[in-house]
Amino acid sequence: MYESQVTFTLDTICPWTYMAKKRLDQALAKFRSSPMASSVSYTLHFAPYQLNPNFPPEADRLQWYLDNKHFGDATTQQVFQAHMTNIAEPLGIALRFDGYMGNTLHAHRVVQYFQSSKGPETANKLIDALYERYFEKGEHPSRDEVLIGACVEAGISEEEAKKVVGDKEIGLAEVKAKLREVSRDVDAVPVVTVEGKRRDITLTGAKEVEEYVKTLEKIANEST
Template identity: 55%
Template sequence: MTAYGKSAGINFKFGGTVSNTLDAHRVIQHFQEEKGPEVADKIINSLYSQYFENEKNPSSTETLLQATADAGIPESEAKPVIEDKNDGLRDVKMLIREQATNGVDSVPYVTLEGKRRDFTLVGAKEVEEYEKVLHQVVKESK
């Protein structure tokens, strides 16, 4: 993974804290609903960088404040959401349960819609595996 990361410009480090990411998901969901998917993507990208490159705890208040700041959200707006551990918790848990009933138990979970059938890739995959499925979708679409 380190070698692949370097080729993609990511300097992976593996000494960070592994923790429950429910608070991170809750904050992402809140701001996705309030400000849209572009802002949520910025939060996610910041969290990935902080965790995978800087070994930060993905659910700490400090990390979440940095991620929301990186997404352009003022601290005065982000901090109450981050500190209120119940804000959006029920909704996020419901979304998790919903995906679990769909068989989703790891990420990434990618579904490619084909003409005759859909293809699902679960968990970390090599680029070649995605290419193989995409070629199959094209082949079956002819």
């Protein structure tokens, strides 16, 4: 069986990456239940990207979007929220637009550290927990208590989570290097790259479930 890595490049405060992750999860589940699953094993891997590396530690989400994305126009902001809600609801996502924003460096640091030390399954659960906390509960994306709670949800002991989250130097050099590497090739997220025997296929933007399925099947066909 061919072992293929599916690299998902994201920022934990980008709603399009959350929706793309939901769709990709559905596509992977559909592929794994098909006869083609006997030819390829797909492992999901996460690559970090910061939409705004210079973002401050904390900001009010509603106010930040109003000022920086919608030019102070409350009507435009309401239209945006309604549009995003309509896209998210079929995926089982109950979007909230209030709460706090913040720099995501340490969220990426923690994800990358545990992806390396605990493996892809733990990283997958950690990403899901961070998405839900930020987008559906309005929690800050990288406060210590939020990161610790997400780690525990992912099956990491509270003691280890507190140690890694609390010591800001653990994994910091590594994640900064990875962010620099990723930013050389990526200027928007989400990006999904599926590795194949003959070629890799890269999809940019939040694609529909069937497009992800077709890509997984294409790589499988080319890898037999």
